[in-house]
Amino acid sequence: MDPNALLKTRLIGQIFQQHYSWLCARLSYRTGCSHSAEDIAAETFLKVWMLPDPTAIREPRALLTTIAQRLMYESWRRRDLEKAYLQILADVPEHVHPSPQEQLILIESLLAIDRLLDGLSGQAKAVFVHSQLDGMTYTQISERLGLSLGRIHQLMTQALRACYLGLSE
Secondary structure, eight states: OOHHHHHHHHHHHHHHHHHHHHHHHHHHHHHSOHHHHHHHHHHHHHHHHTOSOGGGOSOHHHHHHHHHHHHHHHHHHHHHHHHHHHHHHHTSOGGGOOOHHHHHHHHHHHHHHHHHHTTSOHHHHHHHIIIIISOOOHHHHHHHHTOOHHHHHHHHHHHHHHHHHHHHO
């Protein structure tokens, strides 16, 4: 085995042994569910494993907490998005419902768009969604949001730039 890989395995194994139970307890308290806590803790350690230089870790608990919180928020965000999607789907006649596979693709696509637009203002997100998902014209969006047409163009440019930059990474 490569000496660097062996060092990485030992180091992360040591961090795991010292902090896994602590992290699970902390996450269980935050989520109210030990199963969710274990899932998030496992995913947290997977993220730690993927770090390019785990020898640079000086404060393991701070790092684990930060990664776990981000994963937890992402999980909550996904749950909220799925819930909103299912509420909208409930208003659609059943004979035109997408298949379960199509529903999964739609939810994954919405999550990807949400990640691309992360960091933008609520107005920029709303303009993008109304334009690209609702099929509204800029004039309709302007009237709906009470913003000038010029501002709609600015916000759409911001949203499209965020998508472009996010996809090019």
